Amino acid sequence: MAExxxxxxxKRALREEMQRDPTVVIWGEDVVAYAGGGAYGVTSGLAKxxxxxxxxxxxxxxxxxxxxxxxxxxGMRPVCEIMTVNFTLVAWDQIxxxxxxxxxxFNGQIKVPMVIRTPNGHxxxxxxxxxxxxxxxxxxxxxxxxxxxxxxxxxxxxxTSIRDDDPVVFLEHLQLYGTRGxxxxxxxxxxxxxxxxxxxxxxxxxxxxxRMTMESLKAARVLAEEGVxxxxxxxxxxxxxxxxLALESVHKTNRVxxxxxxxxxxxxxxxxxxxxxxxxxxxxxxxxARVAGLEVPMPYAKNLERAxxxxxxxxxxxxxAMLQKQY
Amino acid sequence: xxxxxxxxxxxxxxxxRVFEDRAAEMYAKAKIAGFLHLYNGQEAxxxxxxxxxHPDDDVVVNYRDHGWALARGSSARAVMAELFxxxxxxxxxxxxxxxxxxxxxxxxxxxxIVGGHLPLAAGLAxxxxxxxxxxxxxxxxxxxxxxxxxxHAAMNWAKLWNLPIIFMVENNQYAxxxxxxxxxxxxxxxxxxxxxxxxxxxxxxxxxAVREAVCRAAERARxxxxxxxxxxxxxxxxxxxxxxxxxxxxxxxxxxxxxxxPITRFATEVLLKRNLVTPKDLDDIQKSVEQExxxxxxxADKSPEPALDTLYDYIYQQPVRNMQIAGSLIRxxxxxxxxxxxxxxA
Ligand SMILES: Cc1ncc(C[n+]2csc(CCOP(=O)(O)OP(=O)(O)O)c2C)c(N)n1
Ligand SMILES: [Mg+2]
Numbered sequence: 001m002a003e004x005x006x007x008x009x010x011k012r013a014l015r016e017e018m019q020r021d022p023t024v025v026i027w028g029e030d031v032v033a034y035a036g037g038g039a040y041g042v043t044s045g046l047a048k049x050x051x052x053x054x055x056x057x058x059x060x061x062x063x064x065x066x067x068x069x070x071x072x073x074x075g076m077r078p079v080c081e082i083m084t085v086n087f088t089l090v091a092w093d094q095i096x097x098x099x100x101x102x103x104x105x106f107n108g109q110i111k112v113p114m115v116i117r118t119p120n121g122h123x124x125x126x127x128x129x130x131x132x133x134x135x136x137x138x139x140x141x142x143x144x145x146x147x148x149x150x151x152x153x154x155x156x157x158x159x160t161s162i163r164d165d166d167p168v169v170f171l172e173h174l175q176l177y178g179t180r181g182x183x184x185x186x187x188x189x190x191x192x193x194x195x196x197x198x199x200x201x202x203x204x205x206x207x208x209x210x211r212m213t214m215e216s217l218k219a220a221r222v223l224a225e226e227g228v229x230x231x232x233x234x235x236x237x238x239x240x241x242x243x244x245l246a247l248e249s250v251h252k253t254n255r256v257x258x259x260x261x262x263x264x265x266x267x268x269x270x271x272x273x274x275x276x277x278x279x280x281x282x283x284x285x286x287x288x289a290r291v292a293g294l295e296v297p298m299p300y301a302k303n304l305e306r307a308x309x310x311x312x313x314x315x316x317x318x319x320x321a322m323l324q325k326q327y
Numbered sequence: 328x329x330x331x332x333x334x335x336x337x338x339x340x341x342x343x344r345v346f347e348d349r350a351a352e353m354y355a356k357a358k359i360a361g362f363l364h365l366y367n368g369q370e371a372x373x374x375x376x377x378x379x380x381h382p383d384d385d386v387v388v389n390y391r392d393h394g395w396a397l398a399r400g401s402s403a404r405a406v407m408a409e410l411f412x413x414x415x416x417x418x419x420x421x422x423x424x425x426x427x428x429x430x431x432x433x434x435x436x437x438x439x440i441v442g443g444h445l446p447l448a449a450g451l452a453x454x455x456x457x458x459x460x461x462x463x464x465x466x467x468x469x470x471x472x473x474x475x476x477x478x479h480a481a482m483n484w485a486k487l488w489n490l491p492i493i494f495m496v497e498n499n500q501y502a503x504x505x506x507x508x509x510x511x512x513x514x515x516x517x518x519x520x521x522x523x524x525x526x527x528x529x530x531x532x533x534x535x536a537v538r539e540a541v542c543r544a545a546e547r548a549r550x551x552x553x554x555x556x557x558x559x560x561x562x563x564x565x566x567x568x569x570x571x572x573x574x575x576x577x578x579x580x581x582x583x584x585x586x587x588x589p590i591t592r593f594a595t596e597v598l599l600k601r602n603l604v605t606p607k608d609l610d611d612i613q614k615s616v617e618q619e620x621x622x623x624x625x626x627a628d629k630s631p632e633p634a635l636d637t638l639y640d641y642i643y644q645q646p647v648r649n650m651q652i653a654g655s656l657i658r659x660x661x662x663x664x665x666x667x668x669x670x671x672x673a
Binding site for chain 2: 070072
């Protein structure tokens with residue numbers, strides 16, 4: 001088993017699926033020529049390995065998604081890359097009114113086996129380039145939404161997503177591309193819709209996904225030194241939302257904090273908190289708390305950006321607050 | 328084209344005309360609800376175009392789709408039942424008038440977001456090119472859809488990748504109540520020039536002219552010469568939809584276009600003139616069509632509403648684990664189906 005980056009894990013998944021199935025292609029902006037392949041390097045080298053199957057496209061997100069949908073209807077399995085999640089807004093009609101609706105509205109006659117890969121993230125890029133729309137995608141019936149936090153999950157889930165017969169929005173993260181983790185050399189798949197414990201503990205349950213899983217793990221190390229033992233549930237899939245492990249964990253810890261990167265109001269944390277209290281109200285020793293991004297368009301200045309986003313210290317503070325308060 | 332095929336074109340146009348008139352009547356009787364966009368006046372476009380295609384070419388159109396579905400071989404029964412919202416309709420009552428579909432005929436549907444289906448059509452053509460199926464995609468749209476971003480994105484992409492596709496504008500000169508001169512800065516045919524795309528202007532009130540233009544465009548695509556753009560000039564006799572009182576158009580203008588009626592013209596200028604049929608034959612066709620549509624109405628009216636327990640079917644083609652716990656579904660969708668999704672490939 002080798003330690004590889006999240007970026008490399010994604011590339012291996014793409015390579016293996018392209019070797020396995022000649023109908024898998026990669027279309028997106030700058031996936032071929034720019035910097036050797038991909039604005040963030042995920043597809044680097046693949047165009048050479050698979051001639052004619054990795055293609056640069058015009059900057060027309062509505063067409064990248066729409067052409068992908070049509071190709072999927074026509075018998076292919078396109079993986080469409082949208083450079084960052086911010087630009088999916090241009091293609092929102094294609095994603096919501098077309099990709100997500102084809103199967104149900106046409107009564108099963110049409111299927112759309114496509115993957116939309118796109119990264120969340122920030123990096124001093126200000127308001128239009130530092131956003132998180134996880135909750136928006138997760139809101140839509142007909143989409144499957146995946147948001148892996150580790151190289152292992154990224155590889156296994158991307159392979160499954162490519163083989164899936166429904167449109168999958170695959171949310172990567174700029175801050176995760178360079179992170180490393182163990183990935184087996186042999187093939188494996190991870191099912192969509194199955195959450196995962198990333199740390200076992202007994203005092204407080206953190207329900208999270210994506211980059212915030214990593215921040216939660218950092219927070220857990222700090223808290224462990226203080227003698228606080230948190231359990232971390234990584235949802236991995238945001239639609240359908242698998243709350244079975246979160247529920248199991250709440251039965252044990254009786255305390256939950258939902259940790260998300262996006263805006264708090266009407267965020268996914270609100271949905272998760274509501275569902276957990278519906279199912280486990282009597283198990284709760286404290287109101288369910290949320291850690292989330294502050295509700296402002298992201299500023300450029302270093303200190304303001306840092307203040308807007310949630311990090312490990314915010315998770316630590318939320319755990320402290322929950323444990324100190326008497327109910 | 329031999330006599331039998333010419334008469335078949337005529338019968339299809341009459342079928343669409345009668346179907347639409349009766350659908351309007353059913354709308355007035357509240358058997359049909361929502362938006363109902365009728366095809367009266369434009370019959371020659373769908374009938375001529377479909378007659379020029381192979382049975383396994385791909386067809387994608389907008390919400391003014393009854394004529395297309397009928398021309399492409401969906402039964403009047405299934406289409407009427409869909410308008411009634413019944414289980415026996417083309418999508419079992421899911422999509423209604425604007426979203427007819429019949430993938431067995433590679434009729435990929437009516438699409439109701441203006442311009443939304445253009446990239447999909449380019450994608451079908453991209454699949455045909457990549458999988459080397461030899462298929463051509465016919466993508467029809469209204470004149471009002473040639474200003475939205477997806478139009479330009481799809482035109483550019485199709486030319487760039489040399490896709491086997493025909494972009495066909497059913498230029499009835501109005502987008503709802505907005506005249507062409509109010510919504511477009513340049514003449515329609517010039518819109519193709521920006522993409523250096525082969526283009527023709529076609530008389531949309533002449534079924535043979537439409538047929539021949541689509542034949543030429545399809546042959547170009549099959550020879551690997553890429554996309555074509557057809558500006559098919561036509562007119563709709565009724566308002567935009569049954570919700571439109573049609574007060575903004577000049578009555579004299581409507582009357583002028585009716586003088587060029589595609590059905591009457593085809594009867595007098597081709598069928599009767601060449602002695603292919605007698606007036607009595609035409610009467611018989613009219614009667615048989617009226618009977619077919621009457622039967623479709625009876626069928627639709629007798630058909631059951633879709634079963635409530637099918638509500639969640641096909642939200643996903645492939646159910647995943649934990650669907651119930653997710654709360655997004657009360658039970659997993661069924662996957663049994665009579666028609667394989669996306670039809671047969673290769
Ligand atoms: C994106 C979008 N905007 C607005 C509408 C509302 N709308 C439906 S049809 C229509 C007019 C379209 O005209 P045209 O493309 O010429 O088609 P026609 O109805 O003449 O066949 C409008 C504005 C819509 N369905 N989609
Ligand atoms: Mg129009």
